[in-house]
Amino acid sequence: MSFVTIAGASYECTTDGAQQDEPIRQGAVVRAFAGNARSTIRSVKRKWQLTVFFADLTNEDTLRAATELGQAVTCTGDALKGVSVSCIVMVGASSYIPNLAATYGHWRTASVSLEEA
Numbered sequence: 001m002s003f004v005t006i007a008g009a010s011y012e013c014t015t016d017g018a019q020q021d022e023p024i025r026q027g028a029v030v031r032a033f034a035g036n037a038r039s040t041i042r043s044v045k046r047k048w049q050l051t052v053f054f055a056d057l058t059n060e061d062t063l064r065a066a067t068e069l070g071q072a073v074t075c076t077g078d079a080l081k082g083v084s085v086s087c088i089v090m091v092g093a094s095s096y097i098p099n100l101a102a103t104y105g106h107w108r109t110a111s112v113s114l115e116e117a
Contacts, residue, residue: 017051072117
């Protein structure tokens with residue numbers, strides 16, 4: 001299984017560029033006048049930050065085209081513990097990392113944020 005699959009395309013990730021962020025809570029926990037806790041939390045969403053690299057430059061165009069409108073796409077892979085999650089994907093800035101095995105001596109990378117829909 002690949003490290004992450006976004007919208008049906010598999011991507012590899014740099015080893016230092018992946019993390020699961022703290023869950024996003026929709027709502028709050030407040031104290032009532034009597035002192036007991038009252039929760040208005042309606043959902044808890046998971047979020048991941050990745051730095052994916054592209055051995056072929058067309059892979060970056062494929063990823064950006066599949067996620068540019070902000071619609072939810074299916075994501076899976078080792079980064080998501082093998083489960084299939086519907087995510088809103090945001091592709092950030094691109095950069096380069098050196099690699100002697102690459103055709104031109106470098107791979108193009110992009111920071112990717114996955115947020116559970």
